[in-house]
Amino acid sequence: MKTVTIEELLTWAFVHELPKGGGVDGLDNANSAWRMLEASSWGKITSFAELGAIVDQGRGDTENYWIEQGEPHDDAVAVGRAVAGLSRCDIAVPAGWNALADWPDTEGMAEAAVRKAVERYMVRT
Structure with a gap:
């Protein structure tokens, strides 16, 4: 192993x-x-x-x-x-959660992708 x-x-x-x-x-x-x-x-x-x-x-x-x-x-x-x-x-997303806190600036593109994914999961719950 x-x-x-x-x-x-x-x-x-x-x-x-x-x-x-x-x-x-x-x-x-x-x-x-x-x-x-x-x-x-x-x-x-x-x-x-x-x-x-x-x-x-x-x-x-x-x-x-x-x-x-x-x-x-x-x-x-x-x-x-x-x-x-x-x-x-099931997932719980805390208010104000920053999934990309340690990422370089992506000019909002990565943040938009995370926001879309979180919204998709929130609709499911």
Whole structure:
């Protein structure tokens, strides 16, 4: 057994393991790294349009083109399911809570995203 921080665990699960196998849905997920290799050109354009940018493109011609194929580690799938299960939890947001107190100034963009997320959760409760 290896001891890691929660941040290291989440990074390992969501950055290194779950993408290669399509997350908790496995290789059947159309967004798995393996399936994305087979994506159409139009799918790439749609992906670009969602964010308005190309994400995770390496600085060199050969960077970021190699992915590990296969199913994600069982522990990563368990982490993914646990995180997905958080959506069923009730939360209490204290008045005046500043989720981004230690962040640099984002000119209101990050604060707006947090405010929107908090409003979405408050509607659920």
